[in-house]
Amino acid sequence: EDIPSIKDVVTEFPVGAAITPVALIGEHGRLLTKHFDSVTPGNALKWDATEPAEGDFRFTDADTMVNFAEANGMAVRGHTLVWHNQTPAWVFQDANGEALTSAPEDKALLLARLETHIRAVAGRYGTRIGDWDVVNEVIDESQPDGYRRSPWFEIAGLDYIRTAFRVAREAAPEATLFINDYNTNVPAKRDRLYDLVALLRAEGVPIDGVGHQMHVNVDWPAVAEVETMIQTFVPLGVEQQITEMDVSIYTNSGESFPTPPADRLLKVAYQYRDLFALYRRYAGEITSVTVWGLADDDTWLDTFPVTRKDAPLLFDTRLQAKDAYWGVVDPSRIG
Numbered sequence: 001e002d003i004p005s006i007k008d009v010v011t012e013f014p015v016g017a018a019i020t021p022v023a024l025i026g027e028h029g030r031l032l033t034k035h036f037d038s039v040t041p042g043n044a045l046k047w048d049a050t051e052p053a054e055g056d057f058r059f060t061d062a063d064t065m066v067n068f069a070e071a072n073g074m075a076v077r078g079h080t081l082v083w084h085n086q087t088p089a090w091v092f093q094d095a096n097g098e099a100l101t102s103a104p105e106d107k108a109l110l111l112a113r114l115e116t117h118i119r120a121v122a123g124r125y126g127t128r129i130g131d132w133d134v135v136n137e138v139i140d141e142s143q144p145d146g147y148r149r150s151p152w153f154e155i156a157g158l159d160y161i162r163t164a165f166r167v168a169r170e171a172a173p174e175a176t177l178f179i180n181d182y183n184t185n186v187p188a189k190r191d192r193l194y195d196l197v198a199l200l201r202a203e204g205v206p207i208d209g210v211g212h213q214m215h216v217n218v219d220w221p222a223v224a225e226v227e228t229m230i231q232t233f234v235p236l237g238v239e240q241q242i243t244e245m246d247v248s249i250y251t252n253s254g255e256s257f258p259t260p261p262a263d264r265l266l267k268v269a270y271q272y273r274d275l276f277a278l279y280r281r282y283a284g285e286i287t288s289v290t291v292w293g294l295a296d297d298d299t300w301l302d303t304f305p306v307t308r309k310d311a312p313l314l315f316d317t318r319l320q321a322k323d324a325y326w327g328v329v330d331p332s333r334i335g
């Protein structure tokens with residue numbers, strides 16, 4: 001049976017998938033181009049991939065992905081210019097391998113490295129990458145001020161965020177610039193993110209959008225909480241994108257199933273059904289939705305938070321459409 005293309009059914013906004021190099025090849029590549037409007041390189045644009053040593057820029061995987069997207073009429077979401085993970089140790093060290101401190105000369109060195117990196121990476125792709133996750137996961141709601149104590153923050157305070165957006169705007173003036181985070185539906189975190197975006201935009205920092213990762217599971221969160229999340233950011237006048245959606249079959253780190261149980265797969269489908277229906281109702285606010293992987297044969301959740309088989313995506317390990325796919329495309333066909 002020739003099933004409908006997701007992108008032909010969901011016309012309110014582009015629908016994307018995060019990709020690893022294997023997603024472009026053979027049957028995976030055909031599935032990707034049939035169903036999706038855009039791709040997000042899952043790792044290939046991160047700092048450890050693009051500048052493993054200072055000034056040593058590498059774009060082999062990223063170029064392959066951007067070329068593939070272009071050849072197939074797909075857009076690219078750039079992920080991510082600044083993060084505390086997958087960033088090489090040298091970024092935060094001086095020439096002797098000593099940790100940089102918040103001293104003015106150390107901070108200046110860090111921000112100069114940040115500027116060089118963003119000019120090289122965002123500048124290379126120009127208009128070929130339409131959206132950038134400029135900073136990723138900068139909120140930690142357990143801190144009194146809500147700011148994550150990453151090396152970036154410890155050395156440079158909020159200036160790393162200000163510099164990143166200012167330089168990204170210069171390097172890729174046409175791109176839409178996002179601040180991206182997980183658990184943005186959780187009220188305490190959501191409100192810290194709101195406050196930071198409001199503060200920086202009031203200063204003139206060019207933040208165009210908020211990215212909601214949306215790594216969720218079969219029991220969490222309630223749709224109403226996600227709706228409140230979307231509504232919360234409306235007064236800021238920013239775009240909102242769902243950037244990394246997947247729906248784990250697991251509800252806690254103690255569970256493990258050798259194969260995904262039928263009742264859990266059904267609940268995955270219901271989450272996709274209910275959340276996509278919500279996104280489509282808010283199409284004026286939500287300007288794209290990306291799932292964090294093409295199919296269940298390649299998902300980060302197979303190794304996080306523990307090693308166990310998960311099934312969080314729209315296609316199964318044999319690339320067949322799941323009930324989750326029908327949750328998006330035609331909920332009457334679930335089950």
Ligand code: G3I
Nearest residue numbers: 018042043079080085086136182213215244292299300304
């Ligand atoms: O490239 C090395 C390879 O050389 C080595 O042999 C192998 C052995 O472990 O590791 C490979 O690196 C792995 C890398 O993915 C590329 O496959 C890392 O171990 C692994 O930790 C890394 O995981 C990525 C994870 O970010 C790391 O933080 C996932 O693929 C990627 O999907 C995930 O994506 C993040 C988003 O960027 C931000 N939001 C959360 C999301 C899920 O964690």
